[in-house]
Amino acid sequence: MAYETPEPKKKSTGDVSRALLRWYDKNARSLPWRIGPAARKAGKRPDPYAVWLSEIMLQQTTVATVAPRYSEFLKRWPTVDDMAAAPLDDILGQWAGLGYYARARNLHKCAVEVAACGGFPDTEEALRELPGIGQYTAAAVAAIAFDKRAVVIDGNVERVVSRLCAIDTPMPAAKPVIKTQAEKIWPQKRSGDFAQGLMDLGAEICRPKSPSCLICPISSACEALAQGKQEYFPVKAPKKEKPHRKGVIFALINTKGEMLFERRPEKGLLGGMLGLPGSDWAPVPPSKIFESAPLKARWNHIGNxxxxxxxxxxxxDVYIAKAPKGFRRVADQKWIAPSQAKLPTVMKKAVSLAMENSRGEK
DNA sequence: TACACGTGGGC
DNA sequence: TGCCCAAGTGT
Structure with missing residues (x-):
């Protein structure tokens, strides 16, 4: 018998957005910064400050990591005016461990600007001018906080759309193609819910690995599924190899068990954060190891x-020593009890190793 | 356009 | 263990 399987009925673009919104109405994740679809329909609007804060924290960072940290931020600084009034170092300390510390520096800068203007602007274009707000975040805040129609494209949306349309141009060249296709399915109303629905779909159904196409609300429109190549999209360029770098770092301990920390330069890696003094990080270990030490002392190599x-x-390589009598810290240095220092993770590792080996050094 | 910029969890 | 990945932005 030569009968072919009939082509499944493809959905129109309007059908896709309706199906997605219907799915979101029933399956929206409950998140601390989110107004759920039911409350949203009843007219409840989220606080733009809360939306903005969550969006900055969620940049390249998982929901599981952000959720508790977001609540701490909101509790400490309930309004944008509170955050604007805080010292930058308090923001950076509260951010410690979250990574991409430019986000925290821009968070503060943005809060100051917004507080000075009396509130957040409500258009994508104006939001885009603020520090730390790029194309994605401007669209997300405009759509979610202000109910503006904005095409919100993050990694989830890229994955969903590239599969839906089987876009085989490799990333990032595919971005404009994805934008064009996203524009076609984007509804005029409920833009914020649609964006969040697409992101929930990407997180829970249209996952990077082993997507759950069987329960996907828009599978009948998915070209990748029709081709049996769900996991093939989005096509990515091969990764570059990470180079190796080396350095030394010094833990100086005083009689109170405190450790000597320095505030790192404002720009660049871990900019503005606290760290132990040490060398630059280069492809080869420093030839004159102790030139970067905070003082001449009997440094004890304890490992790496x-x-x-x-x-x-x-x-x-980590070295420790006890501070000699009469040692005086310089301006940007601080004695802090190691357990109380708000540190980036790499510094936490060095401090932990130093603490484990500090018997006899304090 | 390409690269700098963190971290923790999953497999 | 090591690689992939996560609601990107700035330069």
Whole structure:
């Protein structure tokens, strides 16, 4: 018998947005910064400050990581005016461990600007001018907080749309293609719910690995599924190899058991954060190891720690010593009890190793 | 356009 | 263990 399977009925673009919104109405994740679809329909609007804060924290960071940290931020600084009035170092300390510290520096800068203007602007264009707000965040805040129609494209949306339309141009060249296709399915109303629905779909159904196409509300319109190539999209360029870098780092301990920390330069890696003094991080270990030490002392090598950043692997040799009588810290240095220091993770690792080996050094 | 910029969890 | 990935932005 030569009968072919009839082509399944494809949905129109309007059908896709209706199906997605219907799915979102029933399956929206309950998140601390979110007004659910039912309350939203009843007219409840989220606080733009809360939406903005959550969006900044969620940049390249998982929902599971952000949720508790978001609540702490909101409790400490309930309004944008509170945040604007806080010292930058308090923001950075509260941000410690979250990574991408430029977000925290821009968070403060943005809060100051917004507080000075009496509130957040409500258009994508004006939001886009604020520090730390790029194309994605401007669209997200405009849509979610202000109910504006804005095409919100994050990693989830890219994945869903590239599969839906089987876009085989490799990333990031596919971005304009994805934008064009997203524009076609984007509804005029409920833009914020549609964006969040697409993101929930990407997180829970249209996952990077083993997507749950069987329960996907828009599977009948999915070209990737029709081709049996769900996981093939989005097509990505091959990754570059991470280089290895090395350095040394010094833990100086005083008689109170405090450790000497420095505030790192405002720009660049871990900018503005607290860290232990040490060498630069280069492809080779420093030739004159003790030139970067905070003083001449009997430094005791206790081992090394490793850490992988986005773009390189790092190995640091860790040295400890006890501060001699009469040692005076310089301006940007501070004595802090190690348990109380708000540190980036790589520094936490070095401090932990130093603490484990500090018997006899304090 | 390409790269700098963190971290923790999953497999 | 090591690689992939997560609601991106700035330069």
């Amino acid at each position: 720690i490793t850490h992988t950043f986005t773009h390189f692997h790092l190995m640091l």
